[in-house]
Amino acid sequence: MTTRLKLAPWIATIGLFVFWELVCRLFSIPEFVLPAPSQAMAALIEFWPAIWQNAFYTFWVTMVGFAMAVVFGLVLGLVTGASALVYSAIYPLLVGFNSIPKVAIVPVLVVWFGIGTIPAVLTAFTISFFPIVVNVATGLATLEPELRDVLRSLGARKVDILLKVGLPRSMPYFFASLKVAITLAFVGTVISETVAGNAGMGHLMLSASSSFRVPLVFAGLLVIAVMGVGMYAIFALAERRFVGWAFRGADAA
DSSP: OHHHHHHHHHHHHHHHHHHHHHHHHHTTOOTTTSOOHHHHHHHHHHTHHHHHHHHHHHHHHHHHHHHHHHHHHHHHHHHHHHOHHHHHHHHHHHHHHHHSOHHHHHHHHHHHHOSSHHHHHHHHHHHHHHHHHHHHHHHHHTSOHHHHHHHHHTTOOHHHHIIIIIHHHHHHHHHHHHHHHHHHHHHHHHHHHHHHOSSSHHHHHHHHHHTTOHHHHHHHHHHHHHHHHHHHHHHHHHHHHHSGGGGTTOOOO
């Protein structure tokens, strides 16, 4: 079963690309409509220097915004989940802010900070901190009242309950949110680069699409997908390493 679970994503991915290639070949779909995977790979090899340079820019910008989201989200999540009053007051504001399309925020950020790196970092931050805040706050807010009462009867202070019980209990929620937040951070960075950027994968794909180099656009999409999956896998391994006890022996992938 373990071997089958490990091979399943690879088989599904290969099957998807084979199906994609066959559809493009059998129906003679023009490359400016839907390029085949082989054409996207050819563009990836041909334009590799430009792709590598822009991919590296997108990656480090995303990591900066994501790191800010982790720090801010963890702190705000702890504050929100530790108090029912704060939870009730702040949670609607967080939901309202998260409901705003982040593409609508980018022009405002450009007015404030100009075109370039800062709007991309802030967009990655604003789109990825919400899952972290919600998960950490939920992990703390759902601490059983009976457990709190027992700990208080044993002389534990509210701070002790928060740090020694609530915080460890919220760690599975926290690591689960990291896997979601890192993928959203890439989305935010690429959105900003597409709308108002002068570098990065979003800027590269926008330039390629304006000249109808669609295989290059799909090559860029594949690179972004690989970076997202890679970071997701890293945080999934960290989750299993640090909070493996939360799975209770489940044979999860």
